[in-house]
Amino acid sequence: MEPLDRATIWPYREGEPQELYYQRYAHPNGLAAERALGELEGGETLLFPSGTGAAAALVLGLLERGQTIALAEGGYYGTGLLFSALEGWGVRHVEFDQTGPPPDDVDLIWLEAPSNPFLTMPDLEAAVAHPARVVVDSTAATPIYLRPLDAGADFVLHSATKFLGGHHDVLLGAVACRSADDAARLRTFRSRTGIVAAPDPCWLLSRSLRTLRVRMERHTANASEIVDRLRAHPGVNLVRYPGFGGLLSFDVADGEAARRVETSLQRIKNATSLGGVESVIESRTRWEGDRVPPALLRLSVGLEDVDEVWADLAQALA
Numbered sequence: 204m205e206p207l208d209r210a211t212i213w214p215y216r217e218g219e220p221q222e223l224y225y226q227r228y229a230h231p232n233g234l235a236a237e238r239a240l241g242e243l244e245g246g247e248t249l250l251f252p253s254g255t256g257a258a259a260a261l262v263l264g265l266l267e268r269g270q271t272i273a274l275a276e277g278g279y280y281g282t283g284l285l286f287s288a289l290e291g292w293g294v295r296h297v298e299f300d301q302t303g304p305p306p307d308d309v310d311l312i313w314l315e316a317p318s319n320p321f322l323t324m325p326d327l328e329a330a331v332a333h334p335a336r337v338v339v340d341s342t343a344a345t346p347i348y349l350r351p352l353d354a355g356a357d358f359v360l361h362s363a364t365k366f367l368g369g370h371h372d373v374l375l376g377a378v379a380c381r382s383a384d385d386a387a388r389l390r391t392f393r394s395r396t397g398i399v400a401a402p403d404p405c406w407l408l409s410r411s412l413r414t415l416r417v418r419m420e421r422h423t424a425n426a427s428e429i430v431d432r433l434r435a436h437p438g439v440n441l442v443r444y445p446g447f448g449g450l451l452s453f454d455v456a457d458g459e460a461a462r463r464v465e466t467s468l469q470r471i472k473n474a475t476s477l478g479g480v481e482s483v484i485e486s487r488t489r490w491e492g493d494r495v496p497p498a499l500l501r502l503s504v505g506l507e508d509v510d511e512v513w514a515d516l517a518q519a520l521a
């Protein structure tokens with residue numbers, strides 16, 4: 204691993220600033236992590252202090268007052284909350300079904316692959332055919348399963364807090380850009396607004412990317428097995444899973460049953476977030492209200508022994 208460097212300043216040489224001079228503009232651990240993730244996504248990548256910070260910087264840096272975002276319905280709840288908060292700055296958003304074509308007369312298309320917690324996949328071809336630029340929030344797919352820039356998207360967004368970080372110990376966001384001009388514009392906006400990631404989380408991301416492929420393969424193997432067993436369970440009405448990755452959701456009988464399942468687990472943590480070594484589960488209605496069925500439980504399957512995860516789920520379902 205490269206050393207962790209927390210310096211905020213580097214001296215000029217012969218009176219001239221070099222590549223590194225002040226941490227807000229660039230720092231070694233940020234550059235190293237951006238290079239590694241950029242290679243995986245196939246485009247210049249910038250890191251931000253959280254996924255939400257990355258989304259805020261992308262919208263504020265790219266759009267102008269009076270412009271409209273088409274947002275995939277059923278996607279990450281916080282993205283809709285962020286866009287609502289930005290209405291005060293004159294940026295509007297409308298929701299649409301991302302499995303079909305986006306609406307006309309929008310300036311930015313915001314997809315999620317797969318959506319969290321409904322696990323739908325976007326029609327990327329239809330979105331790319333639209334004149335507006337396309338952002339794919341690829342947090343749950345990771346570059347192991349999807350490279351949206353190759354498919355014609357303009358930006359890939361990550362909450363690196365999830366699978367990329369992978370250990371529930373780092374809050375971080377990323378944007379990979381198809382065009383160098385967009386990357387330069389976003390970089391300038393990031394330096395001017397100060398929405399920058401610190402060295403420590405960048406160092407943790409570099410560490411985590413080294414195991415991304417093996418972790419994702421194990422997440423998929425474990426989640427696929429859990430999905431098969433859930434689908435065969437009489438207490439489970441519906442299972443949503445795109446066929447890859449560690450994130451899934453399923454419906455039990457009703458809201459009361461969901462609450463009983465999440466509070467009866469002994470090994471799986473009843474907690475929010477996803478993408479870590481340990482499995483976590485939660486009923487999403489506590490955050491999202493009517494937007495999700497009260498019987499919906501979102502499960503992020505970790506890297507544990509799958510029989511132990513299933514044994515805990517089975518006893519809770521019972």
Ligand SMILES: *Cc1c(COP(=O)(O)O)cnc(C)c1O
Nearest residue numbers: 253254255279319342362364375
């Ligand atoms: C968690 C999440 C975000 C927000 O990321 P933070 O790092 O929590 O700010 C955005 N999109 C998706 C799909 C997420 O799961």
